[in-house]
Amino acid sequence: MNRANKNVLVVGGAGYIGSHTTLALREAGFNPVVYDNFSTGHRDACFGTTLVEGELSDRDRLVSTLRDHDIDGVIHFAALIEAGQSVVGPLPFFRNNVASTLSLLEAMQETGIRRLVFSSTAAVYGNLPDGKPLNEGLPRNPVNPYGHTKSMVETMLEATASAHGLQAIALRYFNASGADPQCRTGERHTPETHLIPLIIEAALGTRAAIKIFGTDYQTPDGTCIRDYIHVNDLATGHVAALNNLFETDLPGIRAYNLGTGTGHSVREVIDMVRRISGRDFAVLEEGRRAGDPAILVADASGANRDLGWKAKHSGIDQIVRDAWNYALSAQGESFRSTGS
Ligand SMILES: NC(=O)c1ccc[n+]([C@@H]2O[C@H](COP(=O)([O-])OP(=O)(O)OC[C@H]3O[C@@H](n4cnc5c(N)ncnc54)[C@H](O)[C@@H]3O)[C@@H](O)[C@H]2O)c1
Incomplete structure (x- = not known):
C-alpha cells in the first residue's frame, strides 16, 4: 500500500490523543488533515498539519472537506470526554458525541468514504466486579452517560456497516497517559481530571x-x-487500525481494546x-x-x-x-x- 497517497481526516485531531496520532500518521507516511472546532483542542498542537476549523455537526462542511482534500479514511476523536460531568449535565454529551456523529456518517456516506476508526473507551464495559482483564466479547453495559454515548455510536456504526458497507474499527482505550517524549504535544485538558x-x-x-x-x-x-497506556502507543494503535482497514478491506465493525x-x-x-x-x-x-x-x-x-x-x-x-x-x-x- 502506498500510504503517501492516503489522505486521512482526523476529526478532533487538535486534542490530546488526536495530536499525538496526527504526528504518528505523518511519521508512518499518511497525509493527515485535522478537522476541529478547537473547543478543547489547541491549534499549536497541530504542527504544520493542514487544519480545517469546523463543527462535527456541520454536514455540508464535512462533505466539502472530504471532497476538497480527497480523503480516503477518517479517524473520529471529537467528543466531550469527562465522565463525571456527563452525570450532572448529560445533554451536551448526547448532542456532541452522538447526534453530531450522525453528520459525519452522513457526510461519509454521501462522499462514498467507507473507512473509519472511532475513539471508543473502556467505559463501554461498565463496572465488572471480578477484576479479570476485559475482552471485547463482554456485553457493553456503561454506567454513566459518557460511556453510553460511546456505546450508542458503536451501535450506529454496526447498523451503518450492515446497511451501507461502512468498514469501521472502534478502539476502546483504557487510561490514556504520558506525552510526546520530545514535548511537542501533551495532555492539556481543562479541567484536568486524569x-x-x-x-x-x-x-x-x-x-x-x-x-x-x-x-x-x-x-x-x-x-x-x-491500565495506563502511553498516548504514543494509542497513536500507533490508530495507525495499525488504518493500515488494517486499507489492507483487508473487511466490511463491518470490529472493536479492539488498547491497553497493556x-x-x-x-x-x-x-x-x-x-x-x-x-x-x-x-x-x-x-x-x-x-x-x-x-x-x-x-x-x-x-x-x-x-x-x-x-x-x-x-x-x-x-x-x-x-x-x-x-x-x-x-x-x-x-x-x-x-x-x-
Ligand atoms: N483521554 C482519555 O483517557 C480517553 C480514554 C478513552 C477514550 N477517549 C476518547 O478519545 C477521544 C479523544 O480524547 P482526548 O483526551 O484527546 O480529548 P480532547 O478533549 O483533548 O480532544 C477532543 C478534540 O475534539 C474536538 N472536538 C470536540 N467536539 C467537537 C465538535 N463538535 N466539532 C469539532 N471538534 C470537536 C476538541 O476541540 C478536541 O480537539 C475522545 O473521543 C474520548 O472520548 C479518551
Whole structure:
C-alpha cells in the first residue's frame, strides 16, 4: 500500500490523543488533515498539519472537506470526554458525541468514504466486579452517560456497516497517559481530571494535594488499579487500525481494546511521580467514589493478533517521565528528568 497517497481526516485531531496520532500518521507516511472546532483542542498542537476549523455537526462542511482534500479514511476523536460531568449535565454529551456523529456518517456516506476508526473507551464495559482483564466479547453495559454515548455510536456504526458497507474499527482505550517524549504535544485538558496530570500538579505545587478516593479496595495496597497506556502507543494503535482497514478491506465493525493488560494502583503511580520528579507533596486519603471499580485492565490480545499492535512505551516509569517532562516544558522549565 502506498500510504503517501492516503489522505486521512482526523476529526478532533487538535486534542490530546488526536495530536499525538496526527504526528504518528505523518511519521508512518499518511497525509493527515485535522478537522476541529478547537473547543478543547489547541491549534499549536497541530504542527504544520493542514487544519480545517469546523463543527462535527456541520454536514455540508464535512462533505466539502472530504471532497476538497480527497480523503480516503477518517479517524473520529471529537467528543466531550469527562465522565463525571456527563452525570450532572448529560445533554451536551448526547448532542456532541452522538447526534453530531450522525453528520459525519452522513457526510461519509454521501462522499462514498467507507473507512473509519472511532475513539471508543473502556467505559463501554461498565463496572465488572471480578477484576479479570476485559475482552471485547463482554456485553457493553456503561454506567454513566459518557460511556453510553460511546456505546450508542458503536451501535450506529454496526447498523451503518450492515446497511451501507461502512468498514469501521472502534478502539476502546483504557487510561490514556504520558506525552510526546520530545514535548511537542501533551495532555492539556481543562479541567484536568486524569490521575497522572493531577499528581504532577501536586508535585509542581500548582495543586495543594492529591486525593486518593478509597484505600480499602480488594487490591494489594487497597487503592484502585488501572491500565495506563502511553498516548504514543494509542497513536500507533490508530495507525495499525488504518493500515488494517486499507489492507483487508473487511466490511463491518470490529472493536479492539488498547491497553497493556497490566494494572498499577493509585499509590504506585503517586510513588512513581515522587521518584521521577524528586519532589514530595501532600496526599489526602478520602472515601470511595461511587461507581469506581477496584480493578480495570484490558485484554489486548485481539489488537495484538489482528492489528499486529502491541504497547511498547507503556511502562509506568516511561509514562510518568514523559508526562513530567511535558508539564515542565509547558511551564517553561528547562530541567528534564531522565528518570532513575
Ligand atoms: N483521554 C482519555 O483517557 C480517553 C480514554 C478513552 C477514550 N477517549 C476518547 O478519545 C477521544 C479523544 O480524547 P482526548 O483526551 O484527546 O480529548 P480532547 O478533549 O483533548 O480532544 C477532543 C478534540 O475534539 C474536538 N472536538 C470536540 N467536539 C467537537 C465538535 N463538535 N466539532 C469539532 N471538534 C470537536 C476538541 O476541540 C478536541 O480537539 C475522545 O473521543 C474520548 O472520548 C479518551
